[in-house]
Amino acid sequence: MARDTALDSAALLCGDAVVLGDNLEVLRQLPDACVDLVYIDPPFNTGRTQAHTQLRTVRDAAGDRTGFGGQRYATERLATRAYLDRFDDYLAFLAPRLEEAHRVLAAHGSLYFHIDYREVHYCKVLLDGIFGRDCFLNEIIWAYDYGARATRKWPAKHDNILVYVKDPARYHFDTAEVERIPYMAPGLVGEEKAARGKLPTDTWWHTIVPTNGRERTGYPTQKPLGIVRRVVQASSKPGDLVLDFFAGSGTTGVAAAELGRRFLLIDNNPEALRVMEARFAADGIAFARHDMTGTTGAAAELLVAAGGA
Numbered sequence: 001m002a003r004d005t006a007l008d009s010a011a012l013l014c015g016d017a018v019v020l021g022d023n024l025e026v027l028r029q030l031p032d033a034c035v036d037l038v039y040i041d042p043p044f045n046t047g048r049t050q051a052h053t054q055l056r057t058v059r060d061a062a063g064d065r066t067g068f069g070g071q072r073y074a075t076e077r078l079a080t081r082a083y084l085d086r087f088d089d090y091l092a093f094l095a096p097r098l099e100e101a102h103r104v105l106a107a108h109g110s111l112y113f114h115i116d117y118r119e120v121h122y123c124k125v126l127l128d129g130i131f132g133r134d135c136f137l138n139e140i141i142w143a144y145d146y147g148a149r150a151t152r153k154w155p156a157k158h159d160n161i162l163v164y165v166k167d168p169a170r171y172h173f174d175t176a177e178v179e180r181i182p183y184m185a186p187g188l189v190g191e192e193k194a195a196r197g198k199l200p201t202d203t204w205w206h207t208i209v210p211t212n213g214r215e216r217t218g219y220p221t222q223k224p225l226g227i228v229r230r231v232v233q234a235s236s237k238p239g240d241l242v243l244d245f246f247a248g249s250g251t252t253g254v255a256a257a258e259l260g261r262r263f264l265l266i267d268n269n270p271e272a273l274r275v276m277e278a279r280f281a282a283d284g285i286a287f288a289r290h291d292m293t294g295t296t297g298a299a300a301e302l303l304v305a306a307g308g309a
């Protein structure tokens with residue numbers, strides 16, 4: 001993949017695209033209100049060691065990078081430090097990215113933020129500050145039943161998905177498009193209702209990605225297509241643009257393509273790009289590739305998550 005020298009955001013927004021690069025840098029170059037739905041599943045606060053490299057770019061006609069307006073920049077590496085993925089660093093990493101997510105969302109748009117039960121409370125407070133409490137729509141519990149069982153506490157078998165809307169008076173939400181699910185006690189509701197099924201509530205029982213099914217890509221943090229499909233069905237329309245800037249194995253791209261939405265996916269891990277390419281090729285999904293690892297703004301901090309999610 002050739003490196004792009006500057007982001008052509010118009011090209012990114014009109015079709016299906018995958019960008020290799022730091023999501024903050026890419027998000028900052030997108031126009032306001034250009035996205036209809038955001039689903040993100042950021043790396044959790046894992047406690048693993050991360051490498052934090054601080055870069056400064058200065059305008060220099062002989063520099064190695066090209067930024068906005070074709071200006072040339074030289075990059076100076078200020079410091080690299082390894083640190084434990086501590087909680088305060090994690091929120092500091094998320095905050096500017098969530099602010100950008102809020103900015104690029106259209107007035108009718110929604111954000112689905114997928115997170116681990118240990119972090120969700122702090123992220124809720126962060127998101128309340130960015131979106132406003134009145135824009136909080138739901139906390140979805142994705143419940144599964146797989147893996148080892150703790151015996152010294154209740155086994156934790158769920159993830160949380162926080163849902164925020166840009167404007168509580170204008171957001172798009174269409175339950176008629178959502179696949180219905182079987183009643184738990186169909187005998188209690190009558191034949192007709194039982195045959196139609198019921199709308200999911202804010203608690204979603206869904207298996208993890210099957211360990212040896214076709215859906216499995218081998219990407220360690222892959223999320224089930226069934227979860228993301230439901231998000232896309234309810235909170236976007238055909239033709240809309242769906243953004244996932246922690247794209248991983250590209251689950252959001254597959255859901256969007258299946259449902260006739262456009263997608264913009266960003267990940268800074270070349271392995272994620274390789275997995276997406278193979279997955280989309282197998283599903284016959286065409287997309288444009290962009291490599292934005294060679295461009296930065298006038299001053300940049302690149303956070304390299306050595307441990308991933």
Ligand SMILES: C[S@@+](CC[C@H](N)C(=O)[O-])C[C@H]1O[C@@H](n2cnc3c(N)ncnc32)[C@H](O)[C@@H]1O
Nearest residue numbers: 023041221222223246248249251267268269309
């Ligand atoms: C939990 S995974 C997402 C998994 C995805 N939902 C799926 O179904 O495969 C998080 C992803 O965020 C990516 N990531 C972490 N920091 C990033 C950054 N600053 N910019 C872009 N991507 C980043 C990681 O490479 C990883 O692929």
